[in-house]
Amino acid sequence: MSQPFTRFQGTDRYLSNESLESAVNCALVLERPLLIRGEPGTGKTLLAEAVSEALGMKLIRWNVKSTTRAQDGLYVYDTVQRLYDSRFQDKDVSDIENYIELGPMGKAFDADERVVLLIDEIDKADVEFPNDLLNELDRMRFVIDETQREVAAKQRPFVLITSNAEKELPDAFLRRCVFHFIDFPTPELMEQIVHVHHPEMEASLVQQAMETFYEIRSMKRLRKRPSTSELIDWIAVLKAAGVTDVKLEGNLPFLGALLKKEQDLVAFADQLTGGRRWRS
């Protein structure tokens, strides 16, 4: 176990920190899935891209939806297509293999090189979904029932799983994962992050935007507090529109980029006027 390995240290576009790197490297060395939790917009999904870029591994995404089943990740047997083809007799329908389409997980196992498999927002699916994946994640192999072909990982993929903490994940599943919780960035780190994304921005505007952003974030009664991705989008819009200074007031330019719920916009206006009255 003591052979050297490639360490992940973040990329130019993705700023990481010691504890995040530690978690990624643990998962790489122990060949266990890495479970990332944190507020929406703190860069959970981007981490997969960063790892794939930094370590030169291909990225395979699996976006989980509420209707996703574990089976979909392995393979899908397209019975309808086969049935359809059988009517015209221009294709070979006797070979079921032609109608087996590997899912993201199947593809990751089947790849010749080590890849990054991103299972995005695992908590969106049914409560039992993670449990259904346990065996496959552990053994990194499965059998296609229809053809009895076994798909086994040549190189155990680096599995990265993100979750918004909406649902409890099963204990048995958690125990097999390396865990990391992404904190909301401190203002200093946030400044660096903004700089990475908008290197040529004027410092004064960035400063103003950041102050406004943190003030909005600290407001109470917001359903969805704006996070990193919203700030970066907002600054991009400000830049595109040539806005030169931002102040926290009623007609804040492009507020929609930060607050996305109607109730939040109302709460924002309320607190702004309320605050005024109180201050003056």
Place this chain on the structure above:
Amino acid sequence: MFVPFIYELRAREVPVGATEAVALARALEAGLHENSLDGFYHVARAILIHSERHLDDFDQAFLKTFRGVEVEAKKLKDELFDWLKEARENLPELTDEERALLEELDPEELERLFNERMEEQKEKHQGGNKWIGTEGTSPFGHSGRAARQGIRVGGKGKGRSAIKTADARLYAGYREDLTLDVRQMQLALRKLRTFTRVGGDEELDLEGTIAATAKNAGELEVVTQPPRRPNTRVILMMDVGGSMDPFAHLCSRLFSATKKSSHFKELRTYYFHNCVYGRVYETERFTDPIRVNDLLHECGPHYKLIMVGDALMAPYELMSPGGSIHWEEDGERAEGIVWLMRLQKHFRRSVWLNPEPQKYWLGNTIENIASVFDMYPLTLDGLGEATTHLMKSK
């Protein structure tokens, strides 16, 4: 170091077992921690902890176990100065004079004194009330019991050291045994959801259709099924007024979380004061009464009953017939506890959520009521356990 640390975590109810310990050992063997305590902190946290709600426990256990190591690694640079984050509730028995004396020291003064004492002090020190070290009552060092914030000594100057990170208790907010907000409550209540397919065949069963058609040698055969519908019926009964006033805010959050949960087939809410007697009320002002016997008649045993209350009252209010402080018109003069037992017997699954901290649950009427109902604290953990309990089949 390693094993006591694991046991310290287990003592704090962090689920760590052999699996995690072995994984951690492998990671250390691979040199992931780069032979530093900081590295160890990050590696251990990634492997041993599986949920943000345990991060705070981890930090505390880490502090407790590795305190001695930190003392070795101190006496470093000026940057080590950091305001000691002293949990106020940990204040031990200090004499009033000591406290007053320490209260008067201001930060600049502290820093100056610190430098002086650093000069005087030659060895590492623990306990006592003057020298810099650990566990003392001097305002210097850390983990001490000084009556006010002092200067913290220890850790490493570069970046945020592990001990500092742990000490800052950044994750205290993610603990789940603290009380909770509406959304968290909703998520906890979501566990109560069950779906059944009942009613007419209105939805196309795509899978079934494909399977049936394939079996039918390609001749189309349509299969339909009833749609999924929520199938949980819940009765929520809340104690209001009197000793419940301090918890009014918490209870109203539970109430709105329950109301907003769209996944119940039926939700009934009732109010009572202190204890349930002959009747419960549909409003907080105790109007629109409904007789408990009628309620039991209307609602079958398959309803899930959630009682919310502090269960604190004068013993006679619970134990003597007609103990109600409201005058009863009809002759139903049974003891409060009998009414509670009737409710508990009638429903297959019921729980009592209590906002009082668990440490006060013994030696009063809470104990009596807890012998009737399965009682859980009104915290996220408690609510989670309660919903799990409600969903068990019986």
